[in-house]
Amino acid sequence: MTNKKIKIIANGVVQGVGFRPFVFNLAKKYSLGGFVRNTGFGVEIVVNGKKESIEQFISVLKKSKFDMSLSFWRHPERSEESKSLNDRILRCTQNDKGFRILPSKKTEILSEFPSDLAVCPKCQTELFSENNRRYKYPFINCTACGPRFSIIKKLPYDRKNTSMREFKMCPECQKEYDNPSDRRFHAQPNACPVCGPKLSLFDKNRKLVSQHGKALEAAVKLLKNGKILAVKGIGGYHLMCDAANKKAVELLRKRKHRPTKPFAVMTNLKTAKNLCRVNKYEEKALLSPAAPIVILKNSTFHFPLFTLSFNNTLGVMLPYAPLHHLLIKEIPVLVATSGNKSDEPIAINEKEAFNNLKDIADYFLTHNREIENRSDDSIVRFLPNSNKKIIIRRSRGYVPQALDIDIKTSVFAAGGDLKNNFCITRNGKAYLSQYIGDLAEKSNLDFYVESIKKMKSFLEVNPRMAVCDAHPGYYSFNAKYKKLYHHYAHIASVIAEHKLKGKVLGFAFDGTGYGADSSSWGGEIILFDGKEFSKVAGLEQFNLPGGEICSKEIWRNAVSLLHKYNFDSYIPKLFGIYPWKTIVKMIDNNLNSPTTSSAGRLFDAVAALTGVKIEALFEAEGAMALEALAKISAKTGKYKFEFKDNKIILEDLIKGIVKDLDKKVTPAVISSKFHNTMVEIIIEAAKIYSKKYKTKTIALSGGVFQNMVLLENTVNKLKNKGFKVFFNEKVPANDGGIALGQLFMLK
Ligand code: ZN
Ligand code: ZN
Ligand code: FE
Secondary structure (H helix, E strand, C coil), rough: CCCEEEEEEEEECCCCCCHHHHHHHHHHHCCCEEEEEEECCEEEEEEEEEHHHHHHHHHHHHCCCEEEEEECCCCCCCCCCCCCCCCCCCEECCCCCCEECCCCCCCCCHHHCCCEEECHHCCCCCCCCCCCCCCCCCCCCCCCCCCCCHCCCCCCCCCHHHHHCCCCCCCHHEEEEEEEECCCCCCCCCCCCCCCCCCEEEECCCCEEEEEEHHHHHHHHHHHCCCCEEEECCCCEEEEEECCCHHHHHHHHHCCCCCCCCCEEEHHHHHHHHHHECCCCHHHHHHHHCCCCCEECCCCCCCHHHHHCCEEEEEEECCCCCEEEEEEEHEEEEEECCEEECCCCCCHHHHHHHHHHHHCCCEEEEECCCCCCCCCCCCCEEEECCCCCEEEEECCCCCCCEEECCCCCCCCEECCCCCCCCEEEEEEEEEEEECCCCCCCCCHHHHHHHHHHHHHHCCCCCCCCEEEEEEEEEECCCCCCCCEEEHHHHHHHHHHCCCCCEEEEEEEEEEEECCCCCCEEEEEEEECCCEEEEEEECCCECCCCCCHHHHHHCCCHHHHHHHHHCCCCHHHHHCCCCHCCCCCCCCCCCCCEECCHHHHHHHHHHHHHHCCHHHHHHHHHHHHHHHHCCCCCHHCCCCEEECCCCCCCCEHHHHHHHCCCCHCCCHHHHHHHHHHHHHHHHHHHHHHHHHHHHHCCEECCCHHHHHHHHHHHHHHHHHHHEEEEEEECCCCCCCCHHHHHHHHHHC
């Protein structure tokens, strides 16, 4: 009887997620011979056996839960047109008896460089089954879930190269590990209460309070009593407290010096749905193995959750480590914020936790599985009623998933200074690092240097070429690197992500960045002509009295714009309690008052003018408050603006706002009109410059486009006018995405 065979390549999230054991068992079920193995270009499967069995195998494989795509090897002599599976199943002369999982190709160490995965449903069931030997064991995992990136010391990803090497498997665990039909076959972090990591609870004085299950019980009690705990998780420590305990939340805010910036919460899906509106896309993201924080719309104002929500939104994540599940079972909503002093890296070991969090946490719930690679929780947000999401922070769960880039050699991209993620390429793939943070902070800079070193060693590369932002004041700046302009890199990141071809008209709206004319940019219209980037237009410049401080004392931006257009009479009326006279003098005498075309500072100015926020206690607080007020509708109208010499003149806009203030128009209406105006500016510019430069492709990037009201309406209106519109979906639109853009510019 003639046998048949087929070769399949599976691409997607198929490595380190239990895919190979799944394929193994499936092949066994249909009595197929052959093998499965990781390669540099995906998982390769070759099966041989009866034709019907192969077909059944493929149909089950297609319907499996894995997030992947399958491609079938085609016989070179068959016609290109024929796409039928039949054509891909070939006659087979020699067939493999039995099915094997082959080791990864040695030369392709990167075939497995997996991200951390949230606890899978099967392990969750075992975790709460009294008769299971891992009942309430906080480190349960399997081939489909558990820590990955966070425990890797070096590649290949093998137990001995992870922080699990310290734990010798007990005979029972070893048996699971060695058995190809067990769901813990080659699960590198496999462990149980007999052989694996254990919990410890310490008090403020670093005194051991209890261990194992006792530590968990005690921790639950402490949380219920309103204590603040530092809890060691996957990529670092969280600071946790009972979200329903107003005093505890207030205390955490006080101790963390974080009066207004929102805290994320951890809760179960059911409670999340009670607290917020969760659509099917958001639910899928919450439940995904990456388990990011999803910014959701509040549907209720349950006390005291309103103290956590911000502008009617709440950052929500589901428990992703087994330990989290055990805690959430007892306390349904926990505040779970990064275990750091503000703006520093999150703590990953006891030493850092004790040193850095001693003034914040009352107790420390920790364990002895070392975290090798620090990574904060990722943050995503969906466009209203859409499956499209933006990534505000790309870190745990996404790192080190690579992005395609058309660069074969190894290049280092330094990224930006704020919200840094750097990037290293290897063989056509761009490995974007975890979130590093603001490099002006010394400890973040150390983290940056250490992570670059690690990433190079993981990838086994030593980049010959390096690129950085052109800002000479940046900590990531290096005179020896190729220097690239910030806003070009923003637009380039969209082009790289979506593999856009031809000319592109880009809108780069952000806080500030170093412009090609050495001034501060941030509201730019950029042309990519297929080869080079250039600025074709932008917002008219205005002064930033005091420079960087204008992103905090946002009323200064308003004073600056009022003064520029001779509406000085409004300054004492609106900002009388501030030292506005000094500010005006600074501008007039050109003292530390650089000019900028920043769209971010314009949002700040409008927030201050309306009075919704005069000072920002954290980055973009003013713009975010303004966004929350805005409801764009045709009825609310818009302000005037004009284009002059490729500049967008803001005079009529400011005039319109002060007139509205005179008429006691509400901040909400002013905000809506302002948002409408910004959308209109983009539409007008798109019409003018798309005609001039003959392109219908639009790219939107920069932190300002994290404003959902602006993004949604801009995208919809541009599409209605026949434009093809793209924005950042895989990398942050903020400066976290700059590194990818820098790489594209190098090509
Ligand atoms: Zn599992
Ligand atoms: Zn064991
Ligand atoms: Fe930027």
